[in-house]
Amino acid sequence: MSSPERQVAATPEASASTSIWRNRPFLILFLTSAFATCGAKVYELALPLILYDMTHSPLTMTTMRSIEFLPNLLLAMFIGVFVDRFSKKRWSQWMVFGQMILLFLLYALVESGRAEVAHFYVAGFLLMAFNYGYGNARVSIIKQVVPKPLLTSANARFSFLYTLIDIMGPAISGFILLLSSLHNGLLITGIAYLIALIAVSFLEKEKAPGAATPQSSFWQDFQAGWRELLSNRPLWMITILVIFLNATSGVYEAMIIFFAKDHLNLDNSQLGLVLSVAGAGGLIGSTLVSRLRKRFPTGRIMGTTILLLGVSYLLMAMAQSTWMLCLSLFLSGMIGTIENICIWTFRQESTPAHMIGRISGITGSIFKLGMVFSIYGSGWVTVWQGPWAAFLAAAIGNLLIFLVYRRLSLWRLA
Known part of the structure; x- marks a missing residue:
C-alpha cells in the first residue's frame, strides 16, 4: 500500500529555515502551551485534593477524575467542527480565557466559604473541555504554520514539554501541599492562564485555505x-x-x-x-x-x-x-x-x-x-x-x- 500523501496548502513558513525554533508562530504556541500545561497539571492535582479536604471522601475524588475524562470522550468530535469553522487564534484565546475565569471563580467561592462539591464537578468538566478545545486548535495551527518536513520535530518538542511537566508532577503536588491553603493553587493557576492568554494574543490571525464557510451548516x-x-x-x-x-x-x-x-x-x-x-x-x-x-x-x-x-x-x-x-x-x-x-x-x-x-x-x-x-x-x-x-x-x-x-x-x- 502506498502512503496517502495528500496535497495541502503551502504555508508562509514552508520555505523558512529548517530549525523549528526559528518559526515564530511555533514559538508563541510553545510558550502558551508551557504556561497552559503547567496550569492544567496544577488544577488536575489541586481539585481532587481540595475536594478531599472538604469531604474526606475517596469516592468524591474518583468522581472528580471520572468527570474530567468525559469531555474528551463526549465532546471532542464536535469541538473539532467549531475549530475548523472559526479563527484558530480567537478560539484559542476563548479557551484559555474560559479556564482562567473558572479558576478565579472557584478560588473566590472557596475563599468566601461558599464552594460546594457540585461547583467543582461542573468546573472540572468545563476546564477539561476548554483544555481540549485549546489543544485541538493548537494542532490545527501547527498544521497551518509549520512546513511538513518539520511537523515531526514540532510534535516532538510539544511531547517533550508535556512529558517534562508530567515528571514535575510530584514536585508540583508537593508545592501545592506546602501552600497555607490548598485553594491558593487555583489562584496561581489562574495567573498562569492569564500569562498564556497574553502569549497567544501575539499569534497572527489566519484562515486555512478552503475552511468551512458560513453557508455550510454545523452538521454538514x-x-x-x-x-x-x-x-x-x-x-x-x-x-x-x-x-x-x-x-x-x-x-x-x-x-x-x-x-x-x-x-x-x-x-x-x-x-x-x-x-x-x-x-x-x-x-x-x-x-x-x-x-x-x-x-x-x-x-x-x-x-x-x-x-x-x-x-x-x-x-x-x-x-x-x-x-x-x-x-x-x-x-x-x-x-x-x-x-x-x-x-x-x-x-x-x-x-x-x-x-x-x-x-x-x-x-x-x-x-x-x-x-x-x-x-x-x-x-x-x-x-x-x-x-x-x-x-x-x-x-x-x-x-x-x-x-x-x-x-x-x-x-x-x-
Missing part, C-alpha cells in the same frame, strides 16, 4: 469530517487500532500503582521516583523520533513500537523487583512517546489543513473508546488472578494488534 461540516476520515483508509485503520492500543496501555497504567504499592511495598516517595522513570523514557523518545523518521518508514516505526510496547508489558508481568519495574516503565515511556508522535504527525500530514480540527476531534474521541472498559476490566482481572494477569493480557493484546497491523499492510506506510 461534521459529516464532511467523517467522510474525510473514512476516505483516508490508512488513517482510519490506525484510528481503529489505537482504540485497542489505548485499551492495553490503560490496563498497564491502571495497575502500576497497585502493583508497586501492594506487591513491591513502595512508599509514596519511592513510588514518585519510580514513576518519573517513565517520564525520563518519554523525554528520550521525544528526542529520538525525528531521527528515526528520517531513517525508517513511518509504518515500520509504528509497527515496531506496537510490538516493543507488548514486550514492556510482559516485563511487568514477570517483574519481581523495583529494577524490573523501572525497566518496564522506562521502555513503555520511551516507546509509547515515539508511537504517539508518529500517529499525531501522520494524522497532520495526511489531513487537509481545513479539515484538521474535525479529524483531530473525531479521532480523539474514538481513541478513548476502549479505555473505560479496559481499565474497569483490569480491576476485576487483578482481583481474580493478580496484577501479573492484567499485564500479561496487555502484552498479548499488543501482540494481536501487531499481527493485525501487519495484515492490513500498514507496515509499508511511508
Whole structure:
C-alpha cells in the first residue's frame, strides 16, 4: 500500500529555515502551551485534593477524575467542527480565557466559604473541555504554520514539554501541599492562564485555505469530517487500532500503582521516583523520533513500537523487583512517546489543513473508546488472578494488534 500523501496548502513558513525554533508562530504556541500545561497539571492535582479536604471522601475524588475524562470522550468530535469553522487564534484565546475565569471563580467561592462539591464537578468538566478545545486548535495551527518536513520535530518538542511537566508532577503536588491553603493553587493557576492568554494574543490571525464557510451548516461540516476520515483508509485503520492500543496501555497504567504499592511495598516517595522513570523514557523518545523518521518508514516505526510496547508489558508481568519495574516503565515511556508522535504527525500530514480540527476531534474521541472498559476490566482481572494477569493480557493484546497491523499492510506506510 502506498502512503496517502495528500496535497495541502503551502504555508508562509514552508520555505523558512529548517530549525523549528526559528518559526515564530511555533514559538508563541510553545510558550502558551508551557504556561497552559503547567496550569492544567496544577488544577488536575489541586481539585481532587481540595475536594478531599472538604469531604474526606475517596469516592468524591474518583468522581472528580471520572468527570474530567468525559469531555474528551463526549465532546471532542464536535469541538473539532467549531475549530475548523472559526479563527484558530480567537478560539484559542476563548479557551484559555474560559479556564482562567473558572479558576478565579472557584478560588473566590472557596475563599468566601461558599464552594460546594457540585461547583467543582461542573468546573472540572468545563476546564477539561476548554483544555481540549485549546489543544485541538493548537494542532490545527501547527498544521497551518509549520512546513511538513518539520511537523515531526514540532510534535516532538510539544511531547517533550508535556512529558517534562508530567515528571514535575510530584514536585508540583508537593508545592501545592506546602501552600497555607490548598485553594491558593487555583489562584496561581489562574495567573498562569492569564500569562498564556497574553502569549497567544501575539499569534497572527489566519484562515486555512478552503475552511468551512458560513453557508455550510454545523452538521454538514461534521459529516464532511467523517467522510474525510473514512476516505483516508490508512488513517482510519490506525484510528481503529489505537482504540485497542489505548485499551492495553490503560490496563498497564491502571495497575502500576497497585502493583508497586501492594506487591513491591513502595512508599509514596519511592513510588514518585519510580514513576518519573517513565517520564525520563518519554523525554528520550521525544528526542529520538525525528531521527528515526528520517531513517525508517513511518509504518515500520509504528509497527515496531506496537510490538516493543507488548514486550514492556510482559516485563511487568514477570517483574519481581523495583529494577524490573523501572525497566518496564522506562521502555513503555520511551516507546509509547515515539508511537504517539508518529500517529499525531501522520494524522497532520495526511489531513487537509481545513479539515484538521474535525479529524483531530473525531479521532480523539474514538481513541478513548476502549479505555473505560479496559481499565474497569483490569480491576476485576487483578482481583481474580493478580496484577501479573492484567499485564500479561496487555502484552498479548499488543501482540494481536501487531499481527493485525501487519495484515492490513500498514507496515509499508511511508
